[in-house]
Amino acid sequence: MKPSDDIGAGSGARAMPSRPASRVLETLRHDAVTALGGVLSGFWSSIEEQVRLAALAGHDYMAAQEDRVAVLDLSHRALELATRFRKSIETEFEQWLSDRPPPPAADGLSLMSEGELEVQLAAQQIIELMDHQFLHPLAALDERLAVLASHLGLEGPRANPLRPEVPVMAFVRLFRADDLPPGLRSTVFHQFDKRLPAILSEVYTKANATLESASIGSGASSAHPHAIARAAGPAGAGSAAAPAPRRGGAEAWVPDGGVVEHYAPAEGDIAVTESTAPAYGPLSSGLMDVLAAHANGAPPVPRSYRDLVREQLHQWRERREADASMAAPADGSGGQVLSMSQLLSVARMLQGDDPSPYARVLVGDDRRQLGDVIRDELLRGLRELGVDPEQSPLRREDEDAIDLVGILFQSLFDANDLLQQARDIYSRLVVPYVKVALTDDSMFNQRGHPARKLLDAVTEACDGNTGETAQDRDLLDHAGRVVDRVVDEYESDQAVFRLASDELRERLDQQRRRAEVAERRAAEAIHGRERLQQARRSVNDIVASRLSARKLTSAVAFFLDRHWRHYLTQTWLRDGPDSQRHLAAIGVGDAMIQVDADAAHALGSAVADELLALQMPLAECYSSCGLDADAARDAVARIIAALALPDTPRTVHVAQAQDDLDDEPQDGALHLAPGQAPAFEPTVAARMRQLRVGQGLRLIDENGRESAARVAWISPLTARLLIVNRRGMRKMVVSPEELAALVGAGRVVVRAVDAPFDEAMKHLWQQLNAANDGAMSSATG
Structure with a gap:
């Protein structure tokens, strides 16, 4: 087919006027360049106002003057910058049309200046957020662009010219190394990050509508089945286009596990299209086979993230049951399944019972899985109500909800530094969260779910909180009171979780402000x-x-x-x-x-x-x-x-011995022998010197328990890093070399600090993947 051929001719997809493919592409280009160019409309005047207000409120006159001079220069170049920005968008469309390979990836971060590195990291963060936010419209747009490419006679995979990486990197390339002083840099990128999502949403909505009006939609997909594989390929997947260059190779280093990567389907796979579903890692080989079944003639059916997790969960549970020689019939075959009303009645009865069985599992006193303990308690309650569980087994969906809650709570407990009072708080929440999961499993894939937000707030309140100070004890007590209210009041209205999370979040914000003061004092003391x-x-x-x-x-x-x-x-x-x-x-x-x-x-x-x-x-x-x-x-x-007297005795004197100021209390995470230099890899130490304030870390103690931490301050004199926990309490002060030694010893992992629920979901996903892949390897070995 030639570029002049009409789109929709003979497809039977829609009875709409067809248009030449080249005209459709030109419409896409014009609409995208016009809309994205609006990002810089009035941009620098807004930045000027922010810099002016910051100068009035600040105390560093020289830094404020530097920012004002820099933004004034950029304002004078506003027209030039806007033109270059639009040209970069147009160039991406030209690249999409050509058969030229994409430009080579940038050099490794180790070759960048400090300012360039901060800009690149800021750009990466924006790209990753936009990739996730627009996962669904990007997937649809990828597929339609692949069909459009086939009408234009273009072969081979090609990157989506409208993926979030395009405007972000076009924006980054506008600036020279010395254009943005450190104080101005964060203001500029924060403003860009605020403006971009709304405009991208408009661009994707209009682009999909334009392609659909030209009969490029689900119907057109069936007319061109080869386009699906092209759209799902690595170069064509918009959601994968940005992270892909950062996954492989040591040249473009980012902190290990720094981001939860989106699932990028391989060629022939079907993209995940649940807009609210975060992807927590690569799929296991067994599930990949299920997703690729359409390659053998089966029609492609999009699978949601919920379906993917449940598939893994079923494999995991079947393997455990087979290992224990107690495989039970699924979905209640051989008897009438237990009704939801009966199960909720038992859960309501257990909600106020002694939560100690769950607490023993969380702290490791009971080696069973938490899901098994929850199931046993529910079955015990059923028997007390006169229901025989063997005659009325649980539905598979209810089994899923119980196991997901069990793994979730165990993952939360393992991934955070939760102590005695936290154990009691968490154990009381188990049954209410089982009830939520039984009736609304969107909790597992909607970040704004009220039950999810409450668990995040409770974890932040309890993580590393030993109750040593009056403020810490008050926070723990407040978290306990909030949880008690949820246990007492929750029936089916999830507003209980929302009110509780808002109340606890307000208290957390108060403590965060105190923590910021404590961090500054600690940094000043050091x-x-x-x-x-x-x-x-x-x-x-x-x-x-x-x-x-x-x-x-x-x-x-x-x-x-x-x-x-x-x-x-x-x-x-x-x-x-x-x-x-x-x-x-x-x-x-x-x-x-x-x-x-x-x-x-x-x-x-x-x-x-x-x-x-x-x-x-x-x-x-x-x-x-x-x-x-x-x-x-x-x-x-x-x-x-x-x-x-000239003959007064004179001798060479030895200077007095000075008290050693290096005898600062040793941080518990180091355990270095006196006078012993830490063993570290020079390349890892160089990477540790690239870390910036706010970088997330995971600290792992001698028992393998993890806790969240972050870099709160970096010494301008010695480059030592002050590491604090979620609540701003000092965990350690280390040099880049000492931190590299801890990384090499597996005691520290440099990674983004996700919300606790997100972190637990990632652990859940990894646990299911590892278990299922291990079982498959054993079976094939």
């Missing part, structure tokens, strides 16, 4: 200690060099080693090592050494003149050491007495 260490090391070298090279009287040597040392340290800290005051302080000590030398050669007149000239500097030196006027006079008198 920074102050590091400056003192640096000052004392510098002064130690100065004093040692003066004492070790010459013979001095005891009085002068004592002055240099005590009072002068303290004076040098004070001026270094207050004025800096290159300040005039610090250099003048160094001159005082050198002058005293010269006085001592002149006295040794009986140059009495010179000694007297030099001591008179030093009267004021010596007074300032003694004052900085805390000596009053009388003590200062006595000290000077001892020096004069020692210098009065």
Whole structure:
């Protein structure tokens, strides 16, 4: 077929006027360039206003001026930037039409400057968020573009020219390395991130409508079955287009496990189209076979994320039942299945019962699966109501809900630092969440679900909370009261969860503000200690060099080693090592050494003149050491007495031993032997130096338990990183090399800190995948 051929001719898809394929493509290009160009409409005037307000509220005048100058320059170039932005979008369409290979990937992050690295990481984050947000419309658009390509006679996979990566990277390429100062960089990308989603939504809606009006839709897909495979291929999948270059190879390093990657279907597979469903990892080989069944002639049927998880769950449960030789008939074959009303009646009865059976599983005292314990408790309740579970077994959907809740709660408990009171809180929530899962399994794939938001808030309140401070105890108590209210009040109205989560979230926000203050104080304390260490090391070298090279009287040597040392340290800290005051302080000590030398050669007149000239500097030196006027006079008198006689004994003195300021309390995560340097890979240490404030981490203790953490501050003097938990409490202060050693030892994983429920769902998915793939490998081996 040639580009001039009509779309829809002979397809029988729709009785609508057909249009040439080239005209449809031109319409798509024009609409996209026009809409996306609107991202920069009024953009810089808004940034100017934000910078002005930030300057009024801030205290760093120089940084504010730098930001204002930079944004003024960008405002003057607004037309040029908008033109280049639109040209980049048009170039992507030209790339889609051509047979040229895509441009090579950028060099590794290790070759970037600090500013370029921050820009690239910000762009990656926006791309990943947009990929997930528009997963469904992108999947539909990929398929339609593949059909359009076939009408245009284009062969082979090609990247969607409207994928989120296109406008984001077009925006990034607008700036030179020095265009965005650090203070302006976050403001610019935050504003872009706010504007882009609404415009992308408009673009995708209009593009899909344009293609559908040209008879490129579900009907057209059936007319061109080969287009489905092309649309689902790696280069054609819009949702996979951005993350793909970052998955392989060490050149473009990102933190291990930094993002939950979207499922990118391989060629011939069917894309997941549930718009609210996050994809938590690659599918197992067994499920891949199910999804690829259409390749053998079966019609393609889109599978939702819910279906995929349930398929894995059924395989997992069947394997466990087979291993235990207790395979039960599915869906109640051989008897009447238990009704939902009966099951909910039992759950309602158990909701106020003793939750200790679940608590024992969560802490590991009971080695059974939590789902099995929940099932046993439900069956016990059924018997108490006079129902024989063997005659009325659970439906497969109810079994799914029970197992999902069980794995979810165990994953949450394993992935967070939850202590005694948290165990009690979680165990009370098990039955209410079973009731939610039985009646509304959208909790597992809708991030805005009220029950999901409550579990996130409870986890954040309890994670790492030992109750040591009054605020921590109050937060735990408040979380307990909120959970008690849910247990008492929840019947079927999920508004109970919403009210509880909002109330607890408000308390969390209050504590977060306190945590920010605590983080700043911790950072200031560490920074102050590091400056003192640096000052004392510098002064130690100065004093040692003066004492070790010459013979001095005891009085002068004592002055240099005590009072002068303290004076040098004070001026270094207050004025800096290159300040005039610090250099003048160094001159005082050198002058005293010269006085001592002149006295040794009986140059009495010179000694007297030099001591008179030093009267004021010596007074300032003694004052900085805390000596009053009388003590200062006595000290000077001892020096004069020692210098009065040329034959006063003189020797080479050794500088006093200094208290080691490096004996900062060792963080528990390190466990390094005294004087032992951490073993680390240089490449890993280089990557740790690329981390920025806010980077998420997972800390793993000696028992294998994980907890969420993040980088709260990086020292400008030593590059050490302050690591805090969710509530801003210090976990450790480590150098990049020490952090690399912890990564190599498996004690730290550098990854994004997802919401607790998301993290647990990822663990759930990985657990099912690993179990099913392991079972399949054993069967085929």
